Amino acid sequence: MDQQASTNMAKLYRMVMPGHLCPYGLKSKDLLEREGYQVEDRHLNTREETDAFMEQHGVETTPQTWIGGERVGGYDDLRKHLGKKEVHDADTTSYQPVIAIFAVAFLMALGLSWAMIGSILTLHAAEWFIAISMCLLAVQKLQDVESFSTMFLNYDLLARRWVRYGYLYPFGEAVAGILMVAGALTWLSAPVALFIGTVGAVSVFKAVYVDKRELKCACVGGDSNVPLGFISLTENLMMMFMGIWMPIKIFALGW
Structure with missing residues (x-):
């Protein structure tokens, strides 16, 4: 696989459980696909699997995205990485x-x-x-x-x-x-x-x-x-x- 192809690949870990489908995971997947990335969509199917994943990678939340072999982070981090509009801050004044x-x-x-x-x-x-x-x-x-x-x-x-x-x-x-x-x-x-x-x-x-x-x-x-x-x-x-x-x-x- 050449370098250009590898940079267009993204690996996404998100929670897909019987009682919970992570909305930010869906948003991350949609954003990556709209930006032209081929997404390797990895599902975390249980609470135990999710906890083990977070402990292994030293993170506190999911979803988590990797691009080009480097961890980008959660949904907000992904938006910033892709140069999207600033993520809404609940404390920021707005009209x-x-x-x-x-x-x-x-x-x-x-x-x-x-x-x-x-x-x-x-x-x-x-x-x-x-x-x-x-x-x-x-x-x-x-x-x-x-x-x-x-x-x-x-x-x-x-x-x-x-x-x-x-x-x-x-x-x-x-x-x-x-x-x-x-x-x-x-x-x-x-x-x-x-x-x-x-x-x-x-x-x-x-x-x-x-x-x-x-x-x-x-x-x-x-x-x-x-x-x-x-x-x-x-x-x-x-x-x-x-x-x-x-x-x-x-x-x-x-x-």
């Missing part, structure tokens, strides 16, 4: 969650506008975008209200005075968003959105722009790594806008 939420909300709003009105460029689409965003953000918080309320206490001024507010906030946001999507009970949804949006905007502005604190935002849940700042302020300003606009639209303009 990806809010970008995903706002993007999906925007497309859903356009879809609703097209289905209900026959056009995507409508005022209703803008209203639905904000209302759907509120609902999706509330879902993120409601997955773990305890965790959300804990992170929320880092900066929300009202929650610091009345801790129970941190538990009520996601429910208020969800109810207001749902009612605004439906265009119902504006007398309830508008004041709720205006209140929590105003308190939130003031709290974020003080924490970030006055106190200059570097915090993580609870806007997408208590395990969020989204930095507290412009995005968080925007969420609250949107709720404030809807809280003011919806009553004007219905009671003043008669729409």
